[in-house]
Amino acid sequence: MSPRPSNRFVGAVVLAVAVAEGVLTTVAEEDPHGIVPIAIAVLALLVRERWPLPAFLATLPAVLFPGTIVPVIVALYVVSSRYRDSWLLTGCGLLASAGLVFPMSEFAPSIWDFHTLLGVIYSTMTALAPILLGQFLLSQRELALRLEEVKEAREHERRLDAEAILARERNQLAREMHDVVSHQVSLIAVQASALMVSTTDPDAKQAAGNVRQLSVNTLDELRHMVNLLRASGTPATELTPQPTLTDLERLIGNSAIDAQLVGTAPEGLEPPAQRAIYRTIQEALTNVRKHAPGASATVEISHDDTDLTVTVTNTRPTRPNLALPSAQHGLVGLHERAALLGGKLHTGPMPDGGFQLRLRLPITAAGIAHR
Known part of the structure; x- marks a missing residue:
């Protein structure tokens, strides 16, 4: 997808400002050798969208000599708008602030020099600003994506x-x-x-x-x-005829999440029990997609001489989630299905931030055939 005209205009303005700052800095310093790191920094801005981290590192020499700051601020903003890793952003911010404060220190003999401390404060704030702005815009994009997903989910539910x-x-x-x-x-x-x-x-x-x-x-x-x-x-x-356990693989494959099936159910289950298991797994996977974006899920079916257990466990979400109001009708219906078959449904959060839904049905309950 080609960039929009407004994005191209902003990029051109940024490059123009960086070039102008480099030229003025070179003239003020009266040192023609400073044009080399400035040229590298400006060229790095051309590839900042494709390779944000290498572009940021390439702009650091121009900060130390001859002291241009526009390229490193722009590159730091792009890095912050792409990554959520706090350690990475902290390291980039420290590199940028160190590069900014070094020319100001004038090789002060003591770190407690008044001008050096002021330089540290100013440089830290200068490096923090593009990081905060990048994180804000990254959150805005993720929120817009999540709202679009919610809109599509609501439209899908309306059609259903x-x-x-x-x-x-x-x-x-x-x-x-x-x-x-x-x-x-x-x-x-x-x-x-x-x-x-x-x-x-x-x-x-x-x-x-x-x-x-x-x-x-x-x-x-x-x-x-x-x-x-x-x-x-x-x-x-x-x-079509009501779903059975033979349709589970297709259900999980079409769930649009990373899910896997572990275990099998006993043979000879009556249709009401098979429908209850199918609908329970279907509702659980739907809830994972709606309320835990980016999470993976495991569907486990196990049984012994007395009980049949279906457990759906998902990991914590990897993308921001909106706290949307819910009437919990789906879970209420699952509780009713379980109760009709003499079973129980348990739901609750996991210690690692995920969520678990567990259906337990007695093998000898009404509606389940003996093996």
């Missing part, structure tokens, strides 16, 4: 809600069509069959056979239309 409402309406309409129309057509087919058996009139028998055949064809077409109605315009998770 609309699709869920549409799916319920379509399913209700399909059930009504199936229950009412198929019942009436089935009665017609039964009565036509009875007429075929009871009548001796060939024309009536043929007419009854035609009515019966048309009724059977109508029932077949009705079932086909009902299936199309249930499947039309709604997401696969709502209209």
